[in-house]
Amino acid sequence: MNETLTKVRITTYREALREALREALQRDERVFLMGEDVGRYGGTYAVSKGLLEEFGEARIRDTPLSESAFVGAGIGAALNGMLPIVEVMTCNFSLLALDQIVNNAATIRHMSGGQFSIPLVIRMATGAGRQLAAQHSHSFEGWYAHIPGIRIVTPATLEDARGMLWTALMDPDPVIMFENALLYNLEGELAPGAGAVDIDRAAVRRAGSDLTLVTYGGSLGKTLQSAERLAAEGVSAEVIDLRTLRPLDMPTVLASLGKTHRMVIIDEGWKSGSLAAEIMARVMEEAFFELDAPVARVCSAEVPIPYPKHLEDAAIPQVGTIVDAALRTVNRHV
Amino acid sequence: MPALQPEDAILATYREHGHALVRGIPAEAIMAEMYGKYEGCSHGRGGSMHIFDSRTRFYGGSAIVGGGLPLAVGFALADKLKHRPRVTACFFGEGAVAEGEFHESLNLASLWQVPALFLCENNLYAMGTALERSEADTDLCEKARSYRIAARSVDGMDVMAVMEATAQAAAEVRAGGGPQFIEFRTYRFRAHSMFDPELYRSKAEVEQWKKRCPIRAFTTRLQVEGLLDEARLAAIEADVAAEITRAVAFAEAATWEPVENLTRDVYTARAA
Structure with a gap:
């Protein structure tokens, strides 16, 4: 094989997403992108920069600030033979489209007795850490994962940023892709042949034997750093990246627990009623006797995410809090 | 409905039974759906408010x-x-005009000049709230026009007026003239639902509107013009009664979806 084709290259999460969008637009003429400022502005996070020039206004569509209308239009277009990608600027704004997502996208297949499919992908930025305060910084992945009828994916690596979009588009059901805004500048290596990846299974990002750290999205990097720190203290942590929050790949989570018997869940959502709570509940139901210690959680503090950096940092999971929770779980007092 | 082609799409409201029938969904399948039976057009999953039928491109029932x-x-x-x-x-009632989605959608449809026909059945009451008690401006066409959408208001109790207005608007939309809006001025004779004691309107008002019943008025007009004789009318009425009887019998005899199917079609089944 040609050396340039096999050589890994340095890229960013943002560029990987853009490459995925470009590939989708090139591969299938039914694909189009719409959302606020995806065209002339180049995307709020510059993900779609250059695509308007390349694909034109019919396929890269700037929308008014009408989340409900353009998300609903995505559902309608998907029902009528297209493969729309709808970008919602942040998941906070997606609440203005919640009616369309919950009452239409999630229900129509089941409610029509299986007559209709909605092959729609909704992308939205999520997460805190940019000092944008409470109306730009929340993590609603867990909320959305409550709803049957939609799939929730959370690319946390360059491979997944590059590969999840096409698979999601080919899925006949609506998929919401949460992109943690802190990841857009994530830099790393990506194989030149990188392409579609599965959106069904969780991934073991680091193997370990003393405890399992379960996480997803923006917290994966911090969790891997925590595992590194724990290793220095002689604790071997396995790190699971859920990748898909609905449906949850519990077999992968439970297989790891079967090995380590201890678990900490790191989830940027609020603790009460969180995705972390759901995983804990399932561990109780399905693997209670595997546990050598109570399952612990590191979640966001139960506050609207504040503006000043020190308070924002204190509100969301950090390496320090993850390491502390892990050490407590393996009976190392901190 | 005669203004629409088989390849056109229809989106309706929860009071969509008439639209569904005229679109060509068999009365049996609609009645079975209202019973919640498996032989219903949505396999009984949606019921009365959610009639879906892919064959006729009927997308609910919302x-x-x-x-x-x-x-x-x-x-x-x-x-x-x-x-x-x-x-x-796209059918909706005048109550929808108060929703943000109405305004967002009309603006977007006009901005993008898409071939959508917005059909507003103004029966004067959103459940029990009269239009003038919920809208600062009750001129619905003005709202559509404010988004640069061609709008017209017709007497919804006049069958011919409705047909003519819709045929013309649909032809213009199909020809690429952009979206249009029609207000049909009509009335709901019956209560909103089985639980509605109708405290918000007078019996006299209902009776007054009943005198303008579109079916009766159209029948009279056909008779006056000599297009419909007693024998033909009796035959039509007998046909309708028989269709209803057949539909009820079909729905009664229809089956319940097995409980094992409960979670089927939440997602599309994955190939193994």
């Missing part, structure tokens, strides 16, 4: 007032992008 309008913009956008000379017909 019980969220205004919730179908954004979908209609998307349907019409897809047709525009694919250069298909189709119309998306």
